[in-house]
Amino acid sequence: MAPMIYTLYGFAIFFFIFWCAMWLLHLIAIFYGKYRLHKKNQMIPPEEPYPGVSIIKPLMGDDPHLLSNLETFFTMRYPIYEILFCIEDEKDPSIEVVYNLIEKYPQVPASVFIGGSSVGVNPKINNMHKAYEASSFNLILISDSGIRMKEDTLQDMVNHMTEKTGIVHQMPFTSDRNGFAATLEKVYFGTAQSRMYLAADCVRINCHTGMSTLMRKTVLEEQGGLKTFGCYLAEDFFIAKSFMDRGWKTAISSQPALQNSGICDIYSFQARLTRWAKLRVAMLPLVIIFEPLSECMVIGACTGWAASVLFKWEPLVFYLIHILVWFLCDWVLLSIVQNSSLPFNKFDFVVGWLFRECSGPYLFILAVFDPSIRWRNRCFKLAWGGIAQEMKPRIKC
Incomplete structure (x- = not known):
């Protein structure tokens, strides 16, 4: 019985530490983005x-x-x-x-x-x-x-x-365009993507996109x-x-x-995110463990459970407060990256943000279980380390 309790406490401590690290990334991205971006x-x-x-x-x-x-x-x-x-x-x-x-x-x-x-x-x-x-x-x-x-x-x-x-x-971002798909793209690149990009650049980790x-x-x-x-x-x-x-x-x-x-459109955008996830998994295998935990809904649920184990806090209340504060931080970060009025209202942001956060873990699962890379009319498979090999036929795969 004792080993099982120690294991539970070990997982709870891990989730809580990882959750704290994610909030540190939030703060780094916000302050570094304010310092670094849109300088005259x-x-x-x-x-x-x-x-x-x-x-x-x-x-x-x-x-x-x-x-x-x-x-x-x-x-x-x-x-x-x-x-x-x-x-x-x-x-x-x-x-x-x-x-x-x-x-x-x-x-x-x-x-x-x-x-x-x-x-x-x-x-x-x-x-x-x-x-x-x-x-x-x-x-x-x-x-x-x-x-x-x-x-x-x-x-x-x-x-x-x-x-x-x-x-x-x-740093990848988007022009102002109309429609829900454009809102979704701007929300993703101005929140989830920019958070990791800015934090990585601040601590000198390779975050380069070409x-x-x-x-x-x-x-x-x-x-x-x-x-x-x-x-x-x-x-x-x-x-x-x-x-x-x-x-x-x-x-x-x-x-x-x-x-x-x-x-x-939403389909093309999600296919693009899935392709990028496949590349990250092939280049850095530990992504399989840590990337899903970096998602708001996933790490919030895990840490809600951890908080109930470690501190006897109410997990549902913890989870809801976590989502609210994460949402507000993302709004602040997006405003910094945009540096002007957003082309959509707050309701559109709420819908786009919820859609992105809920679909993110699902797209990552798709990427893990289907490692082939579809790029225009070609199809590739990746070996560990990121080396690619083109698959045949080229049109259908």
Whole structure:
């Protein structure tokens, strides 16, 4: 009987300590986000001119917002940069959009690379390889097709590229759009995602996502170039890891990345979250244990039970107070990341937040029991450590 009691108390202590750690992450994210995000740009003195930047834009398929998203790269206030568009299929509809923009903004150096290469299983790296090899500058900005840029975003990122910094990346967020799916995306990226992202960056843990990343090409070349990471689907994580292993720092820009895909629906968004969860499980197996516990509803229930065992507190009251305070902290964090009026009211936030928090554990379970990765019309399987292998056939899986 005694061993069973000790086991129960052991689990209760573990859950309570983990719960306290999650609240510490909340506080770190809120205070670090307030300190780090949305700082006004300061110009580099004239004797230190801005370095040139090669912007690599991998494109695939049509998107209702593609034209407006790409145009923001032609209108940035930055003295010297080039845009290198990468398109795998010569019949891709994005080609016409790109050439129209090049004709409209002839003062901006831009090139188009069609066909891609075969340097690994990662379709994104295969698509970008030719452009990477042809890039003119030491600073490389890899930017996904759905990203919008403000006029001073590139300047802000370069300002964070200090002598000891090898990578500057933008924290994922979303543009203001209409509809429940857009609300759900903004709630997720402004709460659950930003909480872990900001806390990880504050304590210098690799949290890098590659949707908008500025990096030093010379450091990448020391490791064999971009093609070295073609064996991974989560190439962004392993690129950042390789930089950090060599003593380089990574930093987030003060401006979050504004995702603005024209395809915005709940199914696509949840499929994206499930795919990311599969990648995390393959790269860091301990995620299977700790990620579900980081969810509000799960850790609240576990700690409610733990509090009743350790302190004889009423578990239901504890659970409800836990959810309320977590909800309020998420509202504060989202407001900090947004830095302006939210495009939805408080009721929409409540619905979106509850939907996200209740569906999160379910999506993670799906990811664990179906480890195959579906990416556009291709399907991959992952080995431990994150190395990917493409499965056949390519269209159906």
